[in-house]
Amino acid sequence: MRDGSGAAGPSRMPVDARMVPGGSLRFKNQVEFLIEIDALKHTLRQTVLVDLSRRENSVEHSWHIALAAMMFKEYADAPGLDTDRVIRMLLLHDLVEIDAGDTYCYDEPGKAGQKEREDRAADRIFGLLPEDQAREFRALWDEFEERRTPEARFAHAMDRFQAFVHNYFTRGHTWRQHRIRKSQVLERMQPVQAIAPRIYEYAATLIDDAVGRGYLLP
Amino acid sequence: MRDGSGAAGPSRMPVDARMVPGGSLRFKNQVEFLIEIDALKHTLRQTVLVDLSRRENSVEHSWHIALAAMMFKEYADAPGLDTDRVIRMLLLHDLVEIDAGDTYCYDEPGKAGQKEREDRAADRIFGLLPEDQAREFRALWDEFEERRTPEARFAHAMDRFQAFVHNYFTRGHTWRQHRIRKSQVLERMQPVQAIAPRIYEYAATLIDDAVGRGYLLP
Numbered sequence: 001m002r003d004g005s006g007a008a009g010p011s012r013m014p015v016d017a018r019m020v021p022g023g024s025l026r027f028k029n030q031v032e033f034l035i036e037i038d039a040l041k042h043t044l045r046q047t048v049l050v051d052l053s054r055r056e057n058s059v060e061h062s063w064h065i066a067l068a069a070m071m072f073k074e075y076a077d078a079p080g081l082d083t084d085r086v087i088r089m090l091l092l093h094d095l096v097e098i099d100a101g102d103t104y105c106y107d108e109p110g111k112a113g114q115k116e117r118e119d120r121a122a123d124r125i126f127g128l129l130p131e132d133q134a135r136e137f138r139a140l141w142d143e144f145e146e147r148r149t150p151e152a153r154f155a156h157a158m159d160r161f162q163a164f165v166h167n168y169f170t171r172g173h174t175w176r177q178h179r180i181r182k183s184q185v186l187e188r189m190q191p192v193q194a195i196a197p198r199i200y201e202y203a204a205t206l207i208d209d210a211v212g213r214g215y216l217l218p
Numbered sequence: 219m220r221d222g223s224g225a226a227g228p229s230r231m232p233v234d235a236r237m238v239p240g241g242s243l244r245f246k247n248q249v250e251f252l253i254e255i256d257a258l259k260h261t262l263r264q265t266v267l268v269d270l271s272r273r274e275n276s277v278e279h280s281w282h283i284a285l286a287a288m289m290f291k292e293y294a295d296a297p298g299l300d301t302d303r304v305i306r307m308l309l310l311h312d313l314v315e316i317d318a319g320d321t322y323c324y325d326e327p328g329k330a331g332q333k334e335r336e337d338r339a340a341d342r343i344f345g346l347l348p349e350d351q352a353r354e355f356r357a358l359w360d361e362f363e364e365r366r367t368p369e370a371r372f373a374h375a376m377d378r379f380q381a382f383v384h385n386y387f388t389r390g391h392t393w394r395q396h397r398i399r400k401s402q403v404l405e406r407m408q409p410v411q412a413i414a415p416r417i418y419e420y421a422a423t424l425i426d427d428a429v430g431r432g433y434l435l436p
Contacts, residue, residue: 012268013387019427021419030289031420034380035387037285038268041278050230050256060259063281067255067309071248071351084302087309091285133289162252169231169253201239202249209237 026130033128036098043097046104046174047166056166058094058102065158066090072158075196078150085151089144090158092137096121105163106184118145147191156191161199164189168206172215181217182207244348251346254316261315264322264392265384274384276312276320283376284308290376293414296368303369307362308376310355314339323381324402336363365409374409379417382407386424390433399435400425 015035020027043058066087073083094102099121103114126138143152164185167175175185185207193200210216233253238245261276284305291301312320317339321332344356361370382403385393393403403425411418428434 013389019420019423021416021423027416027420031383033289034282034286034383035268038282038384041267041274042269042271049259050253051260053260056259057278059281060275060277063277063284063309064252064256066281066284068252070306070309070355071251071347084305087302087305088288091281091288091305129289137288165249165252166256171231198239198245202237202245205237205239 029128029130030133036125036128037095039098040095043094043102045102045163046178047163048170048173050166050169052170052173058097061162062091062094065155065162068158068162069154072161072196072199073154075198076150076154076157077195077197078154081150081154085140086155086158089140089151089155092140093144093155093159095125095137096141098125104178105188106178106180150195153191153195157194157196157199160188160192161196161203164192164203164206168210168215171213172210175210175216176214179217182211185210185216247346247348248351254343254346255313257316258313261312261320263320263381264396265381266388266391268384268387270388270391276315279380280309280312283373283380286376286380287372290379290414290417291372293416294368294372294375295413295415296372299368299372303358304373304376307358307369307373310358311362311373311377313343313355314359316343322396323406324396324398368413371409371413375412375414375417378406378410379414379421382421382424386428386433389431390428393428393434394432397435400429403428403434 012035015028015031017023017025017028020031041057041059044055045058045061047056047061048054049056069083069086069090073081073086096118100114100117103110122138122141126134126141128134129137143149144155147153147156167173186204189200189203189207192203207216211218230253233246233249235241235243235246238249259275259277262273263276263279265274265279266272267274287301287304287308291299291304314336318332318335321328340356340359344352344359346352347355361367362373365371365374385391404422407418407421407425410421425434429436
């Protein structure tokens with residue numbers, strides 16, 4: 001794996017400007033971006049797949065929560081929510097992890113410098129795109145990070161809920177590994193409570209159940 | 219890996235109806251769907267990652283082409299293209315492979331019965347959703363399969379072009395492995411030519427170059 005180590009392996013072929021239609025720098029940059037983002041498939045998360053076979057990567061997580069948004073949108077307490085913007089935001093929300101790696105949500109020391117690392121990564125990665133698209137993608141990422149719009153808040157709710165479901169339905173695999181407490185998970189679920197109270201209600205029930213079963217510390 | 223073997227491993231926990239808000243069957247089915255689709259992360263494709271480290275799975279591919287659609291939409295020869303519908307289509311277009319597995323595009327014998335396998339898979343997998351969402355997701359999948367709308371045609375173009383880029387930029391890794399000929403790849407690129415001629419122009423240039431370099435048989 002390649003956890004936040006920057007550019008891809010030594011064997012990577014360059015995109016030859018002489019081969020792109022009309023020698024367009026724009027087209028070349030877009031192909032380079034397409035190839036670059038392949039690297040996110042190497043960023044491993046703490047979460048494991050439901051069958052416990054291996055850790056999930058950030059691309060798989062992004063896909064999963066984009067589909068989750070399509071399905072759970074009816075629970076968003078936000079009339080007129082633009083689900084398609086939520087989906088686009090979720091597809092690119094983890095791209096910065098190509099450089100910055102995944103920071104485990106309960107790893108408080110690991111969070112030191114995370115914002116700076118991710119901002120630097122956003123500059124580099126979105127900066128590979130043609131200027132107008134760099135702005136468009138960066139604006140979606142900024143919106144996600146700032147958590148002010150209903151779309152960003154619902155995107156965060158999906159981000160939290162999917163990881164939660166993976167934890168509970170693997171009998172607390174990652175919670176037990178890191179000796180996570182109920183209060184930590186309840187806090188982690190606050191963005192869900194704020195925008196999707198019905199989903200939070202479910203999570204809260206599972207959290208109590210998880211403590212009873214020993215998946216979570218009380 | 220679990221290539222088209224149906225339901226997930228033996229350790230999978232059931233979704234307990236007594237824990238979902240108000241005992242809602244709808245909510246329960248949605249959580250079950252969320253857990254079920256995790257299985258697509260086990261469906262391996264023939265394509266390898268750009269750094270050659272391993273095969274790509276169908277979830278990673280789906281995410282990659284959804285972002286590709288966001289970026290390459292300007293090349294679609296289809297005024298008013300609904301890119302967001304393309305993205306939603308791409309996110310779910312491979313879900314049938316949970317049961318049906320991935321069929322390699324140049325494996326003609328392997329394609330026997332593919333349509334029937336995938337239709338059966340679509341019935342089962344989309345059928346896990348509440349009825350209205352089953353209809354919505356299935357309609358998107360049917361639209362993709364039927365390739366009649368500009369959105370479906372552009373979705374196919376992204377599907378083909380991303381795999382093509384992976385092949386070329388891994389020095390023809392999978393093409394060489396399967397002794398693929400130029401004519402096969404040109405044919406595979408026809409859906410790109412039809413809806414995104416500029417992207418096709420690039421692909422055609424790389425195909426000639428690939429023959430010259432020995433990545434593809436002439």
